[in-house]
Amino acid sequence: MPSTIRLDIVSTERELFSGECAMVIAPGVMGELGIMPRHSPLVTRLKPGEVRAELPQGGEETFYISGGILEVQPHVVTILSDTGNRAEDLDEAAALAAQEQAERMLADRGSDIDEARARAELAQAAAQLQAIRRLRNRR
Amino acid sequence: MAGAKEIRTKIKSVQNTQKITRAMEMVAASKMRKAQERMREARPYAERMRSVIAHVSAANSEYRHPFLVARDEVKRVGFIIVSSDRGLCGGLNNNLFRQAVRELDRWRSEKVESDFCVIGNKGGVFFRRLGVNLLASTAHVGDAPTVDALVGTVKVMLDAYSEGRVDRVFFIYNKFVNSMTQSPVVEQLLPRLPSDEDEVRHRWDYLYEPDARDVLDHLLNRYIESLVYQGVVENIASEQAARMVAMKAASDNAGGLIDDLQLQYNKARQASITQELSEIVGGAAAL
Numbered sequence: 133m134p135s136t137i138r139l140d141i142v143s144t145e146r147e148l149f150s151g152e153c154a155m156v157i158a159p160g161v162m163g164e165l166g167i168m169p170r171h172s173p174l175v176t177r178l179k180p181g182e183v184r185a186e187l188p189q190g191g192e193e194t195f196y197i198s199g200g201i202l203e204v205q206p207h208v209v210t211i212l213s214d215t216g217n218r219a220e221d222l223d224e225a226a227a228l229a230a231q232e233q234a235e236r237m238l239a240d241r242g243s244d245i246d247e248a249r250a251r252a253e254l255a256q257a258a259a260q261l262q263a264i265r266r267l268r269n270r271r
Numbered sequence: 272m273a274g275a276k277e278i279r280t281k282i283k284s285v286q287n288t289q290k291i292t293r294a295m296e297m298v299a300a301s302k303m304r305k306a307q308e309r310m311r312e313a314r315p316y317a318e319r320m321r322s323v324i325a326h327v328s329a330a331n332s333e334y335r336h337p338f339l340v341a342r343d344e345v346k347r348v349g350f351i352i353v354s355s356d357r358g359l360c361g362g363l364n365n366n367l368f369r370q371a372v373r374e375l376d377r378w379r380s381e382k383v384e385s386d387f388c389v390i391g392n393k394g395g396v397f398f399r400r401l402g403v404n405l406l407a408s409t410a411h412v413g414d415a416p417t418v419d420a421l422v423g424t425v426k427v428m429l430d431a432y433s434e435g436r437v438d439r440v441f442f443i444y445n446k447f448v449n450s451m452t453q454s455p456v457v458e459q460l461l462p463r464l465p466s467d468e469d470e471v472r473h474r475w476d477y478l479y480e481p482d483a484r485d486v487l488d489h490l491l492n493r494y495i496e497s498l499v500y501q502g503v504v505e506n507i508a509s510e511q512a513a514r515m516v517a518m519k520a521a522s523d524n525a526g527g528l529i530d531d532l533q534l535q536y537n538k539a540r541q542a543s544i545t546q547e548l549s550e551i552v553g554g555a556a557a558l
Contacts (some may be wrong), residue, residue, distance in 0.1 A: 140315075140319070142315045142316040142319055143316060143415070144313060144316050144418045144496065144497045144500050145309070145312065145313060145316075145448075145500075146309075146313070147312060147315050147316075147417065160480055161480065161481060162480045162481060169320050172474060172478060172528075173477045173478065174477060174478040174479075174480070175323065175327060175478070175479055175480075175483075175486050175487060176479065176480035176481075176486065177480070177481070177485065177489055200420045200493075201323065201486065201489065201490060201493070203319075203323050203326075208555065210319050210323070212316060212320055212323070212490075212493065213317060214493070215417065215418045215419065216329065223422055223423075223426055224275035224426075224427065225423075226419070226422045226423030227407070227423045227424075227426040227430065228423070229423050230388070230407035230408060230409050230423035230424040230426075230427055231407045231423075231427055233408050233409065233410070234388075234395075234405040234406060234407045234408040234409070237395050237399050237408060238399060238405060263302075264291075
């Protein structure tokens with residue numbers, strides 16, 4: 133009977149941990165879970181909190197996660213960790229911010245075009261000025 | 272002498288430009304490597320996620336999540352478009368936008384209107400000018416984007432899909448093939464098309480906490496986000512690669528320009544020396 137279980141912790145941005153463990157302790161939404169080798173298959177959501185991995189040679193590794201999914205297969209535990217701070221209302225706020233930015237972009241269409249026109253006029257004026265100066269020097 | 276000094280100043284200024292383009296080329300090369308690294312690091316998450324989703328949905332065939340069910344009638348489609356924040360990267364953005372406009376026209380010809388969510392500054396400016404219906408936009412995600420920065424834009428589109436305001440969501444970004452080739456791709460994000468990779472090899476009877484439906488909802492949301500994240504990272508790698516190539520071309524062109532100018536300068540210098548000499552000889556002969 134194997135005395136260790138493989139643990140992989142991955143987040144969208146990178147892999148956080150991959151290795152053998154004697155036991156994994158994770159904060160499930162329904163309560164803290166301790167997973168040992170040959171645990172029955174399980175899928176659960178995780179709360180923000182600490183994941184502790186007890187290493188077979190003693191000692192432990194601790195990771196802070198801000199939520200995610202835990203999947204247990206007979207010999208592998210996978211934690212799909214969220215990155216950053218995720219909460220329903222924070223997501224909502226982010227969505228609103230993105231919408232606002234789109235609206236703002238649409239709203240200041242006028243000023244942007246004005247700016248482009250002003251810049252074009254400025255460039256023209258500068259070119260004329262330069263031409264006049266050159267003519268003067270030639271005389 | 273006509274121009275010898277002016278040519279010299281011109282050479283100087285072209286040399287300065289060349290220095291800048293060389294520096295930009297090198298910066299882009301190093302940023303590209305980092306972006307490629309990030310692409311690689313983002314892969315395991317999406318793979319794991321895909322296998323868990325395949326497992327869970329195979330085990331719960333009676334519950335079909337709306338993200339997985341194709342709708343018969345398409346009344347409106349959504350696009351999530353990734354572009355770069357900055358220019359000077361060759362035709363990268365323009366090729367992508369051309370592709371997007373082609374898609375838009377194709378749907379329009381079938382009397383289907385489109386909504387847009389745009390990531391990146393260049394896309395925002397372009398699609399605003401195009402006058403399309405922009406639902407959300409994010410700009411300045413930087414060279415090392417975080418998922419947090421993208422969540423808002425993605426959520427707007429997912430909500431639109433869940434509420435039935437759009438019936439299909441497409442994702443358009445530049446795929447990084449290698450440092451010389453980047454190609455704009457259009458992927459269908461929602462409903463998710465089943466792929467061969469979803470094949471389940473081992474099937475477990477999972478225990479679910481709190482329940483399968485909740486877990487699957489959560490998983491699918493995260494999965495879509497991770498796909499978008501990956502696209503954004505890939506687009507950044509493409510941007511840097513395109514910039515590297517563009518800047519290399521610019522440096523080479525500047526080199527060519529300097530050679531030409533140098534030739535002109537030498538001719539001008541020689542002409543002035545010849546003229547001086549003939550004046551001296553002429554003066555001596557006159558005595």
